[in-house]
Amino acid sequence: MYILQEIQTTKGSTALLPAQTFTDKNQAESAWYLTMGAAAISAVEVHTVLLCDEHGNVIKSGYYEHSQEAEE
16 A cells, blocks of 8 residues: 655645655556656645655655755
8 A cells, every 4th residue: 555645835834735646666656656746836835745655664755845945
């Protein structure tokens, strides 16, 4: 089992989007890359994407930080 979790933080407020689950590793990784692609162009200040197994082991993680300071 693979779990994709997306976390979005803007102006000090953090939201956890509903988790997506997969039984196939390739489908799970594809979803991770698609979500990271969307995060790359989002207006969310900190956009984090995690892919874990059912034991909580992190398989992939990444984030984009879109703030004035990060762009400078």
